[in-house]
Amino acid sequence: MVxxxxxxxxxxxxxxVNSATDGPSGLxxxxxxxxxxxxxxxxxxLLDGIEVCRRIRASWSIPIIMLTALGEEQDRIEGLEAGADDYLTKPFSPRELVLRVQSVLRRTGQENIPEGVMSAGDFTLDLSAHEVRLRGVALVLTGREFDLLAYLIWRPSKVLSREDLLRLVWGWEFGDLSTVTVHVRRLREKIEADxxxxxLLNTVWGVGYRFDPVPTGQGAVPFSPTGPVSSTSPAGPGG
Structure with a gap:
């Protein structure tokens, strides 16, 4: 068995490692x-992986890697939109999966951002506490959304290509660029009024994305803030 x-x-x-044989027991x-x-x-x-992913993501920000025999782009996008951090199509190399796990846990790109508190416009982001606030209101982000926003805030008004973000945030030199597109869309749903x-998070067509902080007090209101940010910290094997 796989x-x-x-x-x-x-x-x-x-x-x-612990394993489960069906969706309910996995939850x-x-x-x-x-x-x-x-x-x-x-x-x-009993409960397919997409629904399990949605239910996990609704409660916790545990990183999720989804495995599937469905290799179409729409299938990958559906998995990412459900909240998966990474998506691997069968058949795959077990060694590649181990490397993906290490990459997700390591959050390679985050190592280059100085620890402490960063501010841009109405945003305040605390790297040590893994907390982000917009006009003083804490936002609920997944770990990957937090990392993405951290890099954008760290480089305000600078255009970053999807390849740049894949390397900086995911730690990958190559991969499915739709991963970045989906996470940008999900992040917009949480930080933009519309x-x-x-x-705030603008597309520069044919180039990439740019975070444009606006003057304090003039920014967009957060979209449905619901509580303190939820984000996992980097963890090592067996952590």
Whole structure:
């Protein structure tokens, strides 16, 4: 079985691993154990991986890597929109999966951003606490959304290509650029008053994205802020 091979390779890489055979038991384990990362098969019995991903993401910001035999672009986008941080199509190399796990946990790009508090316009972002506020209101972001916003705030008014963001935020030298597109869209839904007409996170057509902080007190109001930011910190094997 794929799960047995995955578990064997992850344990060989010094990760502590637990597995579940269906969606409901996987959700129960995630709630009880709060792992550092979830590897999720899209075709789970009883409750499919997309729904499991949505339910996990609604409650926690555990990083999620989704595995699937469905390789069409729309299938990948659906997984990312459900909240997956990464998406791997079967058949895949177990070694590649281990590297993806290490990349997600390491959050390579984040290492280059100075620790402490950054401000841009109405945004205040605390790297140490993994908390971001817009006009003093804490926003609920996933770990990857937090990292993406951190890089954009760190480089205000600078255009970053999707390739740049894939390398800086995900730590990948190459990969599916739709991953960046989906996360930008999800981030806009949380920081823009009107995500369809963004004022803060703007597209520079044919180039990339630019974060334009506006003067304090004149920015867009946050979209449906609901509580303190939720974000996972980097973790090592078995952490």
């Amino acid at each position: 799960s047995e091979v995955v578990c064997r390779y992850l344990r060989a890489a010094d990760f502590e 129960q384990q995630a709630e009880a154990m709060r792992p550092d990362l979830v590897i999720l098969d899209r075709m789970l019995p 995500p369809a007409h963004p004022q």
